[in-house]
Amino acid sequence: MRVHYVIRRLAASCLTVLIVATIVFIILRLIPGDPAQLIVGIEAPVERVQEVRVLLKLDRPLAFQYLSWLGEICQGDFGISLRSQEPVLSMLFRRIHVxxxxxxxxxxxxxxxxxxxxxxxxxxxxxxxxxxxxxxxxxxxxxxxxxxxxxxxxxxxxxxxxxxxxxxxxxxxxxxxxxxxxxxxxxxxxxxxxxxxxxxxxxxxxxxxxxxxxxxxxxxxxxxxxxxxxxxxxxxxxxxxxxxxxxxxxxxxxxxxxxxxxxxxxxxxxxxxxxxGRDFPVVQGGVVLLAIMFTGLNLLIDVMYGALNPKVSLQS
Structure with a gap:
């Protein structure tokens, strides 16, 4: 199997995860209303709302929010749960085996x-x-x-x-x-x-x-x-x-x-x-992790298919 076949499939998988992450980020911010207000509730004090806004970086420009979140994801930091105050990645790893x-x-x-x-x-x-x-x-x-x-x-x-x-x-x-x-x-x-x-x-x-x-x-x-x-x-x-x-x-x-x-x-x-519960960091992290698992599995299938059928890797 040619190396460039695996590299191209790997690049396509990374692009897929990036697209999914972008869509999730945009959808959560297109929800009508203030996301921080939705999370803490309508009757929450203004100080609590502002605290959540700062925590989610909603007080910064949208482009900064996206790039900052994407950079943290690439470093393995999926954020902190707003409900349990636990690292999102730890919560996901405790349940992923199920x-x-x-x-x-x-x-x-x-x-x-x-x-x-x-x-x-x-x-x-x-x-x-x-x-x-x-x-x-x-x-x-x-x-x-x-x-x-x-x-x-x-x-x-x-x-x-x-x-x-x-x-x-x-x-x-x-x-x-x-x-x-x-x-x-x-x-x-x-x-x-x-x-x-x-x-x-x-x-x-x-x-x-x-x-x-x-x-x-x-x-x-x-x-x-x-x-x-x-x-x-x-x-x-x-x-x-x-x-x-x-x-x-x-x-x-x-x-x-x-x-x-x-x-x-x-x-x-x-x-x-x-x-x-409107725990946005957990939603974002969970969807991205599922996307990584799905694309990783498809990458493995593509490599197996290319190994079993060399014509595929030669034509790709």
Whole structure:
């Protein structure tokens, strides 16, 4: 893989984070009214309002505010929470592992569902297996994750009592309970991604199965499963890897509602509380951190794709 391919992707990722940070900064300052007054409340004394204005540097020109905040972000200083008076970065790092593992388990569940269904559907096109996978995928796409999460909670937590209703247990305290608290919300998040991946795997496999190299391999008498696993599946995985990477990145944002429903102390729930509490430094820092995670993951996927398919790195 050529070095300039990685450098260009890295530059594009940095530009993406910069754009996201700029948009967040502008949107928060376009909110009608005085941001300091919104934060402390209408009935707060003038001295408190002015104190918050100075803390957020709202008394300085907008360009200075932006450049100063951007410089602090580049140095790893995400500011101080207006509510808890804690460093924003410390608050985010205490919760990031919850969101990460929730997204990771959701993606694992999605792949465990999608690969068997997609592979079976492609090998038996328009059979009952194919129709079942297509129907399941369509249902998964139509069902919102938050609605599915509520249904799963009512069934498995309230009625069957197989899973805990709310809350979270740290891995260090009890690995079994930690996993027990994450499985149900992970399934609610992963089902929709499984639907997308199932259709993608089916399409990619069908496309590869009709190519000439497969016909030649079969004509030579090579074992069918060897052709499928060593040749067809390997080539079909290239577009699937890209989609899976994007899906995993979206899980970090999609986890916000699921964390709120299941009472998980992740970044998503922290952001919701910060928005309702008008804790702007936490909102800004959380969105930027999620953007860094998302673009970093996409960068990793791009590098993997370029390694698996050298033509991409040569053409880019």
């Amino acid at each position: 969101t990460f593992w929730l997204a990771a388990f959701a993606m694992l569940i999605a792949m465990l569902i999608a690969f068997p269904l997609g592979l079976a559907a492609a090998l038996r096109p328009w059979s009952w297996v194919d129709l079942f996978s297509l129907t399941t995928a369509q249902v998964g796409l139509a069902v919102p994750s938050f609605w599915l999460g509520i249904l799963l909670m009512l069934l498995f937590s309230v009625h069957l009592k197989w899973f805990p209703l709310l809350g979270y247990i740290e891995f260090s305290k009890s690995p079994a309970e930690w996993l027990h608290h994450l499985l149900l919300p992970a399934f609610a998040l992963g089902l929709i991604r499984a639907a997308v991946l199932t259709r993608m795997i089916r399409i990619a496999m069908l496309d590869e199965l009709h190519k000439e190299y497969v016909i030649v391999a079969r004509a030579k008498g090579i074992n069918e499963w060897r052709v499928i696993l060593h040749h067809v599946l390997r080539n079909a995985l290239l577009p699937v890897i890209t989609i899976a990477g994007l899906q995993l990145g979206e899980l970090f944002g999609g986890a916000i509602i699921i964390e709120q429903i299941f009472g998980l102390p992740g970044i998503g729930r922290l952001l919701l509380n910060a928005i309702s």
